[in-house]
Amino acid sequence: MDPALKDVGKKEGLEIWRVNKFKLEKLPKSQYGIFYKGDSYVVMNTKHSEAWDIHFWLGQNTSIDEQGTAAIKAVEIDNSLNGIPVQHREVQGHESPLFLSYFKKGIRYMDGGYDSGFDHINDKFENFKPRLLKCKGKRNVRVTQVELSPKSMNLGDVFILDLGLKIYVWMPPGSGRLERIKGIELAQSIQKSERNGRPEVILLDSDYDNCPEFWQYFGGTQTIKTIKKADDVESDENYWRDNRQKTMLWRVSDSSGQVKVTLTGESGLDKSKLDTNDAFIVDTVGGGIYVWLGKGCTSSEKKKAMVWAEKYLQQANRPPWTQVTMVIEDAEPADFVQWFSGWKNPKKTQSFEPKLFQCSNESGKLTVEEIKNFTQEDLDGDDVMILDGGNQIFVWVGAGANKEEKESAKVTAKKYLDTDTLPRSKHASYEVIFQTKEPTSFKKYFSKWDDELFKNDARSIENIRKLIFA
DSSP states (O other), X not given: OXXXXXXXXXXXXXXXXXXXXXXXXXXXXXXXXXXXXXXXXXXXXXXXXXXXXXXXXXXXXXXXXXXXHHHHHHHXXXXXXXXXXXXXXXXXXXXXXXXHXXXXXXXXXXXXXXXXXXXXXXXXXXXXXXXXXXXXOSSSOEEEEEOSSGGGOBTTSEEEEEOSSEEEEEOOTTSOHHHHHHHHHHHHHIIIIITTTOSEXXXXXXXXXXXXXXXXXXXXXXXXXXXXXXXXXXXXXXXXEOSOOOOEEEEEEOTTSSOEEEEEEESSEEGGGOOTTSEEEEEOGGGOEEEEEOTTOOHHHHHHHHHHHHHHHHHTXXXXXXXXXXXXXXXXXXXXXXXXXXXXXXXXXXXXXXEEEEEEOGGGOEEEEEESSOOGGGOOTTSEEEEEOSSEEEEEEOTTOOHHHHHTHHHHHHHHXXXXXXXXXXXXXXXXXXXXXXXXXXXXXXXXXXXXXXXXXTTSHHHHHHHHHO
C-alpha cells in the first residue's frame, strides 16, 4: 500500500492527496480547497468508523496516467477499508454537491500542475505575478484562475485581483449577494490562512468602476465600458428540471471482451432487480449515474467499475463529466437507495436523505441547486428554497425574495413534484412557508435551529465586512 495512505480512514474528517509520479502526496490543511488544473487528487471524508466517501478529482489538463493513478489509489483505499466506502468520480467544474460541501468557502482552480511546475510564493512576494480569480456560482461557488484581461470579466460575477500583498475583491452591481460574501471570505482566507495576515484586502462595490489602482492592471478606468454585461454570459450552472425523464437500470457485462449493457428496468425500480452476482448501472439522468457491485463481483471487476461507467457514458452520449458514484452491496448510501422501492434492509436506518435546494423558476423552467450537509445558515433570505423530506416537501420563501418568486411559490412546489422521478407515496404533499414563521415540522430537519439567527443577519455583507476589517 502507498506509504502516504498509512492509517487512512482512522480519524474523522477530510484528507486530501495529490498525485505525483504514480504516487500520492498528502496535502496540509492550509491547501485544502485549492486544486491545480493539471493534476489529479484523491479526497476522502471519514464520517465515523464505518462510513467513508472517497472522491478522485480530475483536473481539466491532467494526464491520462494521473487520472489512472487517482482511480487506482481510490480502489486501494477502498480495499483497505473492506470495500465499504462509496467512491465518486469528480471532474473539474462539475463536482457533486457532496464534494463541494466539504469546502464551505468554495474551491479554487489554479493554473499549472506538477508537470508544468507550481508557482511558489515566497515570503517577500518577489517577482509575484498578479492573477485574476473568477467567483462563479450562487450556492456552490467555484473560483477559477482566468487570464488577467478585461475580456475575462463581466458585470455579473465577482472577481479577485491577487497582487500578493494587496487583494482586491471586485463586486459589480450585477453580482449576487452570496457570490460577494464568498469572494470576501476567500480573500480573507488567502490573507490569513495562506499569508499570515500580511496582505491588505480591498473591497470594491460602489466604487467598482472608479479605482485607478485596480484598473491600471486592465488598461485604465475607461476599460469599464468594454466589460461584458451579466446578460451576455452564461448563467450559473445548475440542474435543469424540464420534464419527467426515466430512471434506467442496466446490467453490465464484459465477458466477451467488450463492455455490454442490457436494460433491465425503467422508472419505478425495485430492489429485486439487483443481482448479487452482477454489476449494474443506475442512470438517474439529472442525478448522475451509479455503478452498483454485488457481493459476487470479483476484485478485478471492482477495478473495472469506473471504466465501465465511462464506456456507458460514451454509449449513451452523455457528457464525460457526468457524476459517477460506485457503491457496494450492503453499503449503499441513502442517495442510492432512494431510487428503489422494496428496500427492506434492517441495517438501513434511513432510506431517504432530506435534501435542500436553492431554486428558481424563471422562464417557466425550474432550476435547482442542491446544498449537501445543510444547516440553518444555508437558508438565504434572498431566495426561495425547497426542503425535500420525501413525502413532505416545503417551499421556504425568504423575506428578501422578489414579488414574483413569492407569488409563484406554489407553482414552484407543484413543478418540483411534477418533474420528480423518485418513488414517493401518492399522498406526498407540499407546503409553502415563510422566513421567521417556520413550523416545528420544518425545523426538525436541521440539526440545530436558532430563531434569533435571521434577526441578527450574521451573514450580511456589512457584518462580514466588519469581521474582516475589525
